[in-house]
Amino acid sequence: MEGIMFNAFREKHSSEDITEVPAPKEGALFHRCTFHKLNGAVLKDCKLYGSKFVMTKPQDIIGVTLTMDCDTFTNVELSPEVLDYLLLLICRTSGNNTKRLAIIEKVVGHDRSVQLLKETEYLENQ
Secondary structure (H helix, E strand, C coil): CCCCCHHHCCEEEECCEECCCCCCEECEEEECCEECCCCCCEEECCECCCCEECCCCHHHCCCCEECCCCCCCCCCEECHHHHHHHHHHHHCCCCCHHHHHHHHHHHCCHHHHHHHHHHHHHHHCC
16 A cells, blocks of 8 residues: 555555445545445545445435545545536536536436436435
8 A cells, every 4th residue: 555654544444345334534544445325424534545436326425524635535436426426516506607517418418417416406305
């Protein structure tokens, strides 16, 4: 695990298959772990080097809170569905309408975007 300073982390997880929502974590290292559910999880100042987000349903990722920085996402693999959900967050912002909507249309697609927005809005309002 080149370039990773292990002593800087409060907890260390390596090559774990994490099938349930983890308890809140702060300053933890997840190296090459596979996450199946993150709905409601809190991963503050955690590093996810080489980990995978394999969720395929909105209910398995809605409500996750993570620190958004380059180190957190170094070599993180996202399932196509997780990537779509992240791009849809951009769709919900304002400003840069032409550019923002063009990206969503080209990458996620109109019909898929509408479907995912409806699913996520339903889940968020439950």
